[in-house]
Amino acid sequence: xxxxxxxxLTIRELEAAEILTLVDTAASLQxxxxxxxxxxxxxxxxxxxxxxxxxxxRTRTSFEIAGKWLSADVINFSASGSSAAKGExxxxxxxxxxxxxxxxxxxxxxxxxxxxxLARELSCAIVNAGDGAHxxxxxxxxxxLTIRERKGHFEGLSVAIVGDIAHSxxxxxxxxxxxxxxxxxxxxxxxxxxxxxxxxxxCKVSYxxxxxxxxxxxxxxxxxxxxxxxxxxxxxxxxxxxxxxxTLDRLAAHARPDVLIMHPGPVxxxxxxxxxxxxxxxxxxxxxxxxxxxVRMAVLLLLAGGRGATEAHQ
Amino acid sequence: xxxxxxxxREKAEVLDTAGLxxxxxxxxxxxLERNGGAKDVTFVGLRTRGVTLAQRLAAKIAAIDGTxxxxxxLDITLYRDDLDMRGAxxxxxxxxxxxxxxxxxxxxxxxxxxxxxxRAALDALIDLGRPKMIQLAILVDRGHRELxxxxxxxxxxxxxxxxxxxxxxxxxxxGDDRVVIEEPEEA
Numbered sequence: 001x002x003x004x005x006x007x008x009l010t011i012r013e014l015e016a017a018e019i020l021t022l023v024d025t026a027a028s029l030q031x032x033x034x035x036x037x038x039x040x041x042x043x044x045x046x047x048x049x050x051x052x053x054x055x056x057x058r059t060r061t062s063f064e065i066a067g068k069w070l071s072a073d074v075i076n077f078s079a080s081g082s083s084a085a086k087g088e089x090x091x092x093x094x095x096x097x098x099x100x101x102x103x104x105x106x107x108x109x110x111x112x113x114x115x116x117x118l119a120r121e122l123s124c125a126i127v128n129a130g131d132g133a134h135x136x137x138x139x140x141x142x143x144x145l146t147i148r149e150r151k152g153h154f155e156g157l158s159v160a161i162v163g164d165i166a167h168s169x170x171x172x173x174x175x176x177x178x179x180x181x182x183x184x185x186x187x188x189x190x191x192x193x194x195x196x197x198x199x200x201x202x203c204k205v206s207y208x209x210x211x212x213x214x215x216x217x218x219x220x221x222x223x224x225x226x227x228x229x230x231x232x233x234x235x236x237x238x239x240x241x242x243x244x245x246x247t248l249d250r251l252a253a254h255a256r257p258d259v260l261i262m263h264p265g266p267v268x269x270x271x272x273x274x275x276x277x278x279x280x281x282x283x284x285x286x287x288x289x290x291x292x293x294x295v296r297m298a299v300l301l302l303l304a305g306g307r308g309a310t311e312a313h314q
Numbered sequence: 315x316x317x318x319x320x321x322x323r324e325k326a327e328v329l330d331t332a333g334l335x336x337x338x339x340x341x342x343x344x345x346l347e348r349n350g351g352a353k354d355v356t357f358v359g360l361r362t363r364g365v366t367l368a369q370r371l372a373a374k375i376a377a378i379d380g381t382x383x384x385x386x387x388l389d390i391t392l393y394r395d396d397l398d399m400r401g402a403x404x405x406x407x408x409x410x411x412x413x414x415x416x417x418x419x420x421x422x423x424x425x426x427x428x429x430x431x432x433r434a435a436l437d438a439l440i441d442l443g444r445p446k447m448i449q450l451a452i453l454v455d456r457g458h459r460e461l462x463x464x465x466x467x468x469x470x471x472x473x474x475x476x477x478x479x480x481x482x483x484x485x486x487x488x489g490d491d492r493v494v495i496e497e498p499e500e501a
Contacts, residue, residue, distance in 0.1 A: 002401055002402055003402035004401070004402065027407065028406050029405060031407055031408055031409070036442075037441055039441070040392040040393065040438075041392065041393060042391075042392040042403070301392075305403045306398070
Protein backbone atom coordinates (compact mmCIF):
# COMPACT_ATOMS: atom_id res chain seq x y z
CA UNK A 1 0.00 0.00 0.00
CA UNK A 2 1.28 3.46 -0.85
CA UNK A 3 1.80 6.14 1.76
CA UNK A 4 -0.41 9.21 1.37
CA UNK A 5 -0.44 10.95 4.76
CA UNK A 6 1.11 14.34 5.39
CA UNK A 7 1.99 13.58 9.01
CA UNK A 8 2.66 10.69 11.37
CA LEU A 9 0.77 11.59 14.53
CA THR A 10 -0.60 8.36 16.00
CA ILE A 11 -0.68 4.63 15.41
CA ARG A 12 -4.37 4.74 16.31
CA GLU A 13 -5.32 6.51 13.08
CA LEU A 14 -3.33 4.18 10.79
CA GLU A 15 -4.69 1.22 8.86
CA ALA A 16 -2.92 -2.13 9.33
CA ALA A 17 -1.64 -1.82 5.73
CA GLU A 18 -0.06 1.56 6.49
CA ILE A 19 1.68 0.14 9.56
CA LEU A 20 3.03 -2.67 7.40
CA THR A 21 4.23 -0.19 4.76
CA LEU A 22 6.25 1.60 7.45
CA VAL A 23 7.61 -1.65 8.92
CA ASP A 24 8.50 -3.07 5.48
CA THR A 25 10.23 0.14 4.40
CA ALA A 26 12.22 0.17 7.65
CA ALA A 27 13.19 -3.47 7.14
CA SER A 28 14.55 -2.60 3.68
CA LEU A 29 16.50 0.38 5.00
CA GLN A 30 18.25 -1.59 7.76
CA UNK A 31 20.93 -2.65 5.31
CA UNK A 32 22.32 0.92 5.23
CA UNK A 33 23.54 0.63 8.85
CA UNK A 34 25.88 -2.17 7.78
CA UNK A 35 27.52 -0.20 5.00
CA UNK A 36 30.98 1.25 5.10
CA UNK A 37 29.63 4.60 3.88
CA UNK A 38 26.31 5.08 5.64
CA UNK A 39 24.67 7.58 3.35
CA UNK A 40 22.12 7.50 0.57
CA UNK A 41 21.02 10.58 -1.39
CA UNK A 42 17.24 10.14 -1.07
CA UNK A 43 16.51 13.30 0.98
CA UNK A 44 19.24 15.52 -0.41
CA UNK A 45 18.20 19.16 -0.08
CA UNK A 46 15.45 18.44 2.47
CA UNK A 47 15.49 20.03 5.91
CA UNK A 48 14.38 18.28 9.07
CA UNK A 49 13.89 20.14 12.35
CA UNK A 50 13.96 18.23 15.62
CA UNK A 51 11.75 20.28 17.94
CA UNK A 52 12.17 18.73 21.40
CA UNK A 53 10.40 20.16 24.43
CA UNK A 54 11.27 17.14 26.56
CA UNK A 55 14.45 15.27 27.31
CA UNK A 56 15.41 12.48 25.00
CA UNK A 57 18.56 10.60 24.09
CA ARG A 58 17.53 7.70 21.91
CA THR A 59 14.71 9.30 19.99
CA ARG A 60 16.36 12.61 19.14
CA THR A 61 19.70 11.00 18.28
CA SER A 62 18.10 8.37 16.12
CA PHE A 63 15.99 10.91 14.21
CA GLU A 64 19.16 12.92 13.68
CA ILE A 65 21.16 9.93 12.45
CA ALA A 66 18.24 8.77 10.30
CA GLY A 67 17.98 12.18 8.63
CA LYS A 68 21.72 12.41 8.05
CA TRP A 69 21.99 8.92 6.57
CA LEU A 70 19.30 9.97 4.10
CA SER A 71 21.37 13.11 3.27
CA ALA A 72 18.85 15.58 4.73
CA ASP A 73 20.00 18.59 6.74
CA VAL A 74 18.99 18.11 10.37
CA ILE A 75 18.62 20.97 12.82
CA ASN A 76 18.13 20.32 16.52
CA PHE A 77 16.06 22.64 18.61
CA SER A 78 15.58 22.00 22.30
CA ALA A 79 13.35 24.12 24.50
CA SER A 80 16.05 24.88 27.01
CA GLY A 81 18.48 27.45 25.64
CA SER A 82 15.99 28.73 23.05
CA SER A 83 13.43 31.50 22.74
CA ALA A 84 10.92 29.19 24.44
CA ALA A 85 12.85 29.90 27.63
CA LYS A 86 12.20 33.61 26.96
CA GLY A 87 8.45 33.09 27.01
CA GLU A 88 7.60 32.48 23.36
CA UNK A 89 4.54 30.24 22.96
CA UNK A 90 4.78 26.79 21.42
CA UNK A 91 2.82 27.71 18.30
CA UNK A 92 4.77 30.95 17.82
CA UNK A 93 8.07 29.10 18.06
CA UNK A 94 6.81 26.53 15.59
CA UNK A 95 5.59 29.20 13.16
CA UNK A 96 8.98 30.84 13.28
CA UNK A 97 10.65 27.56 12.51
CA UNK A 98 8.13 26.90 9.73
CA UNK A 99 9.02 30.28 8.20
CA UNK A 100 12.44 28.78 7.49
CA UNK A 101 10.73 26.19 5.23
CA UNK A 102 11.63 22.84 6.76
CA UNK A 103 10.23 19.74 5.06
CA UNK A 104 9.65 17.81 8.27
CA UNK A 105 9.28 18.90 11.89
CA UNK A 106 9.81 16.13 14.44
CA UNK A 107 8.19 17.17 17.69
CA UNK A 108 8.31 15.88 21.24
CA UNK A 109 6.22 17.62 23.87
CA UNK A 110 4.94 16.88 27.35
CA UNK A 111 1.39 17.84 26.32
CA UNK A 112 -0.73 15.25 24.56
CA UNK A 113 -1.93 16.58 21.22
CA UNK A 114 0.91 19.08 20.68
CA UNK A 115 1.99 17.40 17.39
CA UNK A 116 -1.62 17.35 16.15
CA UNK A 117 -1.87 21.07 16.89
CA LEU A 118 1.27 21.71 14.84
CA ALA A 119 0.00 19.52 12.02
CA ARG A 120 -3.03 21.80 11.73
CA GLU A 121 -0.97 24.99 11.98
CA LEU A 122 1.95 24.13 9.68
CA SER A 123 2.00 22.94 6.09
CA CYS A 124 5.14 20.84 6.47
CA ALA A 125 5.10 17.18 7.57
CA ILE A 126 4.88 16.63 11.32
CA VAL A 127 6.20 13.55 13.11
CA ASN A 128 5.09 12.81 16.65
CA ALA A 129 8.20 11.80 18.61
CA GLY A 130 6.21 11.37 21.82
CA ASP A 131 3.46 13.60 23.22
CA GLY A 132 2.67 13.41 26.92
CA ALA A 133 1.05 10.14 27.89
CA HIS A 134 -0.64 9.96 24.48
CA UNK A 135 1.37 8.25 21.73
CA UNK A 136 4.91 7.50 20.58
CA UNK A 137 4.34 6.01 17.13
CA UNK A 138 7.95 5.51 16.03
CA UNK A 139 8.72 3.55 19.21
CA UNK A 140 5.80 1.22 18.52
CA UNK A 141 6.96 0.78 14.91
CA UNK A 142 10.48 -0.19 15.97
CA UNK A 143 9.05 -2.60 18.56
CA UNK A 144 6.90 -4.16 15.84
CA LEU A 145 9.86 -4.46 13.47
CA THR A 146 11.90 -6.14 16.23
CA ILE A 147 9.07 -8.57 17.00
CA ARG A 148 8.55 -9.50 13.35
CA GLU A 149 12.24 -10.10 12.79
CA ARG A 150 12.45 -12.42 15.79
CA LYS A 151 9.11 -14.17 15.44
CA GLY A 152 8.60 -14.01 11.68
CA HIS A 153 5.01 -12.74 11.79
CA PHE A 154 2.46 -10.77 13.84
CA GLU A 155 -0.84 -12.62 13.57
CA GLY A 156 -1.64 -14.68 16.64
CA LEU A 157 1.30 -13.56 18.82
CA SER A 158 0.63 -12.73 22.47
CA VAL A 159 2.29 -9.87 24.31
CA ALA A 160 2.37 -8.82 27.96
CA ILE A 161 3.03 -5.13 28.57
CA VAL A 162 4.06 -4.72 32.18
CA GLY A 163 4.41 -1.71 34.45
CA ASP A 164 3.18 1.85 34.35
CA ILE A 165 0.62 1.52 31.58
CA ALA A 166 -1.36 4.62 32.57
CA HIS A 167 1.49 7.04 31.93
CA SER A 168 2.98 5.23 28.97
CA UNK A 169 2.65 6.61 25.46
CA UNK A 170 4.76 3.64 24.34
CA UNK A 171 2.16 1.22 25.69
CA UNK A 172 -0.68 3.09 24.03
CA UNK A 173 0.94 3.20 20.59
CA UNK A 174 1.95 -0.45 20.87
CA UNK A 175 -1.50 -1.58 21.95
CA UNK A 176 -3.11 0.11 18.94
CA UNK A 177 -0.52 -1.33 16.56
CA UNK A 178 -0.54 -4.83 17.98
CA UNK A 179 -4.33 -5.09 18.01
CA UNK A 180 -4.53 -3.93 14.39
CA UNK A 181 -2.00 -6.59 13.40
CA UNK A 182 -3.89 -9.42 15.08
CA UNK A 183 -1.89 -9.82 18.28
CA UNK A 184 -3.26 -10.46 21.78
CA UNK A 185 -2.23 -7.91 24.39
CA UNK A 186 -2.28 -8.29 28.17
CA UNK A 187 -1.47 -5.24 30.27
CA UNK A 188 -0.22 -5.84 33.78
CA UNK A 189 0.72 -3.66 36.71
CA UNK A 190 -0.49 -2.35 40.05
CA UNK A 191 -4.18 -1.32 39.76
CA UNK A 192 -3.27 2.35 40.21
CA UNK A 193 -1.12 2.21 37.06
CA UNK A 194 -3.64 0.40 34.83
CA UNK A 195 -5.79 2.92 32.96
CA UNK A 196 -9.56 2.43 32.97
CA UNK A 197 -9.68 2.27 29.14
CA UNK A 198 -7.39 -0.80 28.92
CA UNK A 199 -10.33 -3.14 28.32
CA UNK A 200 -11.94 -0.76 25.85
CA UNK A 201 -8.77 -1.04 23.78
CA UNK A 202 -9.27 -4.80 23.72
CA CYS A 203 -6.55 -5.71 26.24
CA LYS A 204 -6.68 -8.35 28.90
CA VAL A 205 -5.77 -6.99 32.33
CA SER A 206 -3.68 -8.81 34.91
CA TYR A 207 -2.63 -7.74 38.37
CA UNK A 208 0.03 -10.41 38.89
CA UNK A 209 3.31 -10.50 36.99
CA UNK A 210 3.50 -14.29 37.20
CA UNK A 211 0.12 -14.68 35.47
CA UNK A 212 0.78 -12.01 32.87
CA UNK A 213 4.05 -13.47 31.56
CA UNK A 214 2.88 -17.07 31.37
CA UNK A 215 2.86 -18.44 27.80
CA UNK A 216 3.31 -15.09 26.05
CA UNK A 217 5.61 -14.63 23.07
CA UNK A 218 6.80 -11.16 24.07
CA UNK A 219 7.21 -9.38 27.40
CA UNK A 220 7.49 -5.61 27.18
CA UNK A 221 8.66 -4.03 30.44
CA UNK A 222 8.02 -0.33 31.02
CA UNK A 223 9.76 2.22 33.18
CA UNK A 224 7.94 3.91 36.05
CA UNK A 225 7.32 7.40 34.68
CA UNK A 226 7.96 9.20 37.91
CA UNK A 227 8.13 12.55 36.13
CA UNK A 228 4.48 12.16 35.07
CA UNK A 229 3.29 10.59 38.32
CA UNK A 230 1.64 12.41 41.14
CA UNK A 231 2.34 11.04 44.59
CA UNK A 232 0.66 8.01 46.06
CA UNK A 233 0.29 5.66 43.08
CA UNK A 234 2.74 3.11 44.44
CA UNK A 235 3.82 2.66 48.08
CA UNK A 236 7.55 2.57 47.31
CA UNK A 237 10.02 1.72 44.57
CA UNK A 238 11.21 -1.19 46.64
CA UNK A 239 7.78 -2.68 46.91
CA UNK A 240 7.15 -2.12 43.22
CA UNK A 241 10.36 -3.88 42.36
CA UNK A 242 9.55 -6.80 44.65
CA UNK A 243 6.19 -7.45 42.96
CA UNK A 244 6.79 -6.22 39.43
CA UNK A 245 10.52 -6.56 38.80
CA UNK A 246 11.38 -9.15 36.15
CA THR A 247 14.13 -11.39 37.52
CA LEU A 248 15.77 -14.51 36.13
CA ASP A 249 13.98 -16.66 38.70
CA ARG A 250 10.58 -15.34 37.71
CA LEU A 251 11.36 -15.76 34.02
CA ALA A 252 12.56 -19.33 34.46
CA ALA A 253 9.56 -20.25 36.59
CA HIS A 254 6.77 -18.68 34.54
CA ALA A 255 7.77 -17.62 31.03
CA ARG A 256 8.32 -19.58 27.85
CA PRO A 257 11.94 -20.40 27.00
CA ASP A 258 11.75 -18.50 23.67
CA VAL A 259 10.13 -15.36 25.07
CA LEU A 260 11.42 -11.97 23.87
CA ILE A 261 12.17 -9.35 26.53
CA MET A 262 11.72 -5.79 25.30
CA HIS A 263 12.05 -2.40 26.96
CA PRO A 264 11.70 1.00 25.32
CA GLY A 265 14.38 2.50 27.56
CA PRO A 266 15.66 4.14 29.60
CA VAL A 267 15.96 1.07 31.83
CA UNK A 268 15.90 1.55 35.58
CA UNK A 269 18.09 -1.40 36.39
CA UNK A 270 17.04 -3.26 39.51
CA UNK A 271 13.56 -1.71 39.44
CA UNK A 272 11.57 -3.18 36.55
CA UNK A 273 14.36 -5.35 35.13
CA UNK A 274 17.15 -7.11 36.96
CA UNK A 275 20.53 -6.55 35.26
CA UNK A 276 20.84 -10.27 34.42
CA UNK A 277 17.59 -10.05 32.49
CA UNK A 278 18.37 -6.73 30.80
CA UNK A 279 21.68 -8.12 29.52
CA UNK A 280 20.49 -11.69 29.15
CA UNK A 281 19.98 -13.84 26.08
CA UNK A 282 16.25 -13.13 25.68
CA UNK A 283 16.76 -9.40 25.80
CA UNK A 284 16.51 -7.51 22.50
CA UNK A 285 16.80 -4.05 24.05
CA UNK A 286 19.83 -2.89 22.06
CA UNK A 287 18.42 -4.44 18.91
CA UNK A 288 15.36 -2.23 19.46
CA UNK A 289 17.59 0.84 19.55
CA UNK A 290 19.34 -0.16 16.30
CA UNK A 291 15.97 -0.69 14.63
CA UNK A 292 14.97 2.79 15.79
CA UNK A 293 17.22 4.38 13.19
CA UNK A 294 15.78 2.27 10.36
CA VAL A 295 12.22 3.05 11.44
CA ARG A 296 12.89 6.78 11.59
CA MET A 297 14.55 6.66 8.18
CA ALA A 298 11.41 4.97 6.86
CA VAL A 299 9.15 7.63 8.41
CA LEU A 300 11.24 10.53 7.10
CA LEU A 301 11.53 8.97 3.66
CA LEU A 302 7.82 8.27 3.30
CA LEU A 303 6.87 11.76 4.50
CA ALA A 304 9.53 13.82 2.75
CA GLY A 305 10.65 11.60 -0.12
CA GLY A 306 8.41 11.50 -3.13
CA ARG A 307 6.30 14.45 -4.00
CA GLY A 308 6.65 15.44 -0.42
CA ALA A 309 3.96 16.30 2.04
CA THR A 310 4.82 19.96 1.69
CA GLU A 311 3.97 20.30 -1.98
CA ALA A 312 1.11 17.84 -2.07
CA HIS A 313 -0.74 19.58 0.72
CA GLN A 314 -0.10 23.23 -0.02
CA UNK B 315 10.33 4.77 -16.47
CA UNK B 316 7.40 6.41 -18.15
CA UNK B 317 3.93 6.48 -16.67
CA UNK B 318 2.02 3.55 -18.08
CA UNK B 319 -1.31 4.22 -19.72
CA UNK B 320 -3.98 2.08 -18.15
CA UNK B 321 -4.81 -0.07 -21.19
CA UNK B 322 -2.07 -1.59 -23.31
CA ARG B 323 -2.39 -3.78 -26.36
CA GLU B 324 0.27 -6.25 -27.46
CA LYS B 325 1.67 -5.04 -30.77
CA ALA B 326 4.38 -7.57 -31.57
CA GLU B 327 6.42 -10.36 -30.05
CA VAL B 328 10.11 -9.51 -30.15
CA LEU B 329 11.62 -12.58 -28.52
CA ASP B 330 9.95 -15.93 -27.93
CA THR B 331 10.99 -18.42 -25.24
CA ALA B 332 13.76 -19.97 -27.33
CA GLY B 333 14.95 -16.56 -28.57
CA LEU B 334 15.19 -15.18 -25.05
CA UNK B 335 17.17 -18.22 -23.91
CA UNK B 336 19.54 -17.98 -26.89
CA UNK B 337 20.15 -14.30 -26.18
CA UNK B 338 21.08 -15.08 -22.57
CA UNK B 339 23.35 -17.95 -23.64
CA UNK B 340 25.16 -15.61 -26.04
CA UNK B 341 25.55 -12.93 -23.36
CA UNK B 342 26.97 -15.52 -20.93
CA UNK B 343 29.58 -16.51 -23.52
CA UNK B 344 30.39 -12.87 -24.24
CA UNK B 345 30.90 -12.17 -20.52
CA LEU B 346 33.39 -15.05 -20.29
CA GLU B 347 35.11 -13.98 -23.50
CA ARG B 348 35.38 -10.31 -22.55
CA ASN B 349 36.72 -11.06 -19.07
CA GLY B 350 38.99 -13.95 -20.03
CA GLY B 351 36.97 -16.35 -17.86
CA ALA B 352 34.85 -15.90 -14.77
CA LYS B 353 37.52 -14.92 -12.27
CA ASP B 354 36.44 -12.01 -10.02
CA VAL B 355 33.19 -11.57 -11.94
CA THR B 356 30.05 -10.90 -9.89
CA PHE B 357 26.46 -10.19 -10.89
CA VAL B 358 24.22 -7.46 -9.53
CA GLY B 359 20.64 -7.47 -10.81
CA LEU B 360 18.26 -4.54 -10.66
CA ARG B 361 14.94 -5.28 -9.01
CA THR B 362 12.92 -7.15 -10.04
CA ARG B 363 13.49 -8.76 -13.44
CA GLY B 364 17.16 -7.81 -13.59
CA VAL B 365 17.75 -10.08 -10.60
CA THR B 366 16.05 -13.01 -12.29
CA LEU B 367 18.05 -12.41 -15.48
CA ALA B 368 21.29 -12.18 -13.44
CA GLN B 369 20.49 -15.52 -11.79
CA ARG B 370 19.92 -17.09 -15.20
CA LEU B 371 23.19 -15.70 -16.54
CA ALA B 372 25.01 -17.05 -13.47
CA ALA B 373 23.41 -20.46 -14.06
CA LYS B 374 24.50 -20.43 -17.70
CA ILE B 375 28.07 -19.54 -16.75
CA ALA B 376 28.04 -22.34 -14.17
CA ALA B 377 26.95 -24.74 -16.93
CA ILE B 378 29.59 -23.51 -19.41
CA ASP B 379 32.53 -22.86 -17.14
CA GLY B 380 31.72 -24.70 -13.90
CA THR B 381 32.18 -21.49 -11.89
CA UNK B 382 29.46 -20.42 -9.48
CA UNK B 383 29.28 -16.61 -9.50
CA UNK B 384 27.56 -14.61 -6.75
CA UNK B 385 24.36 -12.68 -7.57
CA UNK B 386 23.31 -9.59 -5.62
CA UNK B 387 20.09 -7.57 -5.64
CA LEU B 388 20.08 -3.79 -6.01
CA ASP B 389 17.11 -1.53 -5.28
CA ILE B 390 17.75 1.95 -6.67
CA THR B 391 14.76 3.81 -5.21
CA LEU B 392 16.91 5.88 -2.83
CA TYR B 393 19.05 7.04 -5.78
CA ARG B 394 16.35 8.03 -8.25
CA ASP B 395 16.58 11.53 -9.72
CA ASP B 396 12.79 11.83 -9.97
CA LEU B 397 11.80 11.10 -6.36
CA ASP B 398 10.22 14.55 -6.18
CA MET B 399 8.00 13.85 -9.19
CA ARG B 400 6.45 10.68 -7.80
CA GLY B 401 4.32 9.58 -4.84
CA ALA B 402 5.84 8.27 -1.63
CA UNK B 403 8.75 6.00 -2.53
CA UNK B 404 8.43 2.21 -2.29
CA UNK B 405 11.78 0.95 -1.05
CA UNK B 406 12.75 -2.68 -1.10
CA UNK B 407 15.92 -4.20 0.24
CA UNK B 408 19.29 -4.09 -1.44
CA UNK B 409 20.99 -7.41 -0.76
CA UNK B 410 24.55 -7.78 -1.98
CA UNK B 411 26.05 -10.39 0.36
CA UNK B 412 29.57 -10.08 -1.04
CA UNK B 413 32.16 -7.32 -1.39
CA UNK B 414 32.22 -5.56 -4.76
CA UNK B 415 35.64 -4.10 -4.02
CA UNK B 416 38.14 -4.92 -6.79
CA UNK B 417 35.57 -7.10 -8.55
CA UNK B 418 34.19 -6.90 -12.07
CA UNK B 419 30.51 -6.25 -11.49
CA UNK B 420 28.11 -7.10 -14.30
CA UNK B 421 25.02 -4.97 -13.73
CA UNK B 422 21.93 -6.66 -15.20
CA UNK B 423 18.58 -5.15 -16.14
CA UNK B 424 15.78 -6.15 -18.46
CA UNK B 425 15.20 -3.01 -20.55
CA UNK B 426 17.50 -0.05 -21.22
CA UNK B 427 15.55 3.09 -22.06
CA UNK B 428 16.52 6.61 -20.90
CA UNK B 429 19.52 5.38 -18.92
CA UNK B 430 18.40 7.13 -15.73
CA UNK B 431 17.87 3.87 -13.84
CA UNK B 432 21.41 2.79 -14.73
CA ARG B 433 22.81 6.16 -13.63
CA ALA B 434 21.12 5.63 -10.24
CA ALA B 435 22.39 2.04 -10.11
CA LEU B 436 25.97 3.15 -10.76
CA ASP B 437 25.77 5.63 -7.87
CA ALA B 438 24.20 3.03 -5.59
CA LEU B 439 26.81 0.43 -6.48
CA ILE B 440 29.77 2.74 -5.99
CA ASP B 441 28.42 3.70 -2.55
CA LEU B 442 28.88 0.05 -1.58
CA GLY B 443 32.57 -0.09 -2.49
CA ARG B 444 34.93 0.44 -5.39
CA PRO B 445 34.55 -2.24 -8.04
CA LYS B 446 37.47 -2.76 -10.43
CA MET B 447 35.06 -2.45 -13.34
CA ILE B 448 31.33 -2.23 -13.93
CA GLN B 449 29.83 -3.71 -17.09
CA LEU B 450 26.23 -3.46 -18.18
CA ALA B 451 24.16 -6.37 -19.51
CA ILE B 452 20.71 -5.60 -20.92
CA LEU B 453 18.15 -7.94 -22.45
CA VAL B 454 16.48 -5.26 -24.61
CA ASP B 455 17.96 -1.91 -25.61
CA ARG B 456 15.04 0.18 -26.83
CA GLY B 457 16.89 3.46 -27.45
CA HIS B 458 15.84 7.00 -26.42
CA ARG B 459 18.82 7.57 -24.12
CA GLU B 460 18.85 10.77 -22.06
CA LEU B 461 22.28 10.13 -20.54
CA UNK B 462 25.62 8.99 -21.98
CA UNK B 463 25.21 5.31 -21.03
CA UNK B 464 26.05 2.37 -23.30
CA UNK B 465 25.56 -1.34 -22.53
CA UNK B 466 28.40 -3.86 -22.86
CA UNK B 467 26.13 -6.83 -23.55
CA UNK B 468 22.81 -6.57 -25.40
CA UNK B 469 20.27 -9.34 -25.93
CA UNK B 470 18.38 -7.44 -28.60
CA UNK B 471 18.44 -3.96 -30.07
CA UNK B 472 14.89 -2.81 -30.55
CA UNK B 473 13.99 0.55 -32.12
CA UNK B 474 10.78 1.75 -30.47
CA UNK B 475 8.66 4.84 -30.33
CA UNK B 476 8.30 6.57 -26.97
CA UNK B 477 4.61 5.80 -26.71
CA UNK B 478 5.28 2.09 -26.87
CA UNK B 479 6.21 -0.08 -23.87
CA UNK B 480 8.60 -3.01 -23.89
CA UNK B 481 7.45 -5.80 -21.57
CA UNK B 482 9.95 -8.47 -20.58
CA UNK B 483 7.93 -11.41 -19.29
CA UNK B 484 9.76 -14.03 -17.26
CA UNK B 485 8.36 -17.35 -16.03
CA UNK B 486 9.19 -16.58 -12.38
CA UNK B 487 7.08 -13.41 -12.41
CA UNK B 488 4.71 -13.57 -15.36
CA GLY B 489 4.23 -17.29 -16.13
CA ASP B 490 6.05 -17.36 -19.47
CA ASP B 491 9.31 -16.28 -21.12
CA ARG B 492 8.94 -13.71 -23.89
CA VAL B 493 9.47 -10.08 -24.81
CA VAL B 494 6.65 -8.07 -26.38
CA ILE B 495 6.04 -4.51 -27.53
CA GLU B 496 2.85 -2.97 -26.22
CA GLU B 497 1.10 0.22 -27.26
CA PRO B 498 -1.77 2.17 -25.76
CA GLU B 499 -5.18 1.11 -27.01
CA GLU B 500 -6.73 3.73 -29.24
CA ALA B 501 -9.93 5.17 -27.88
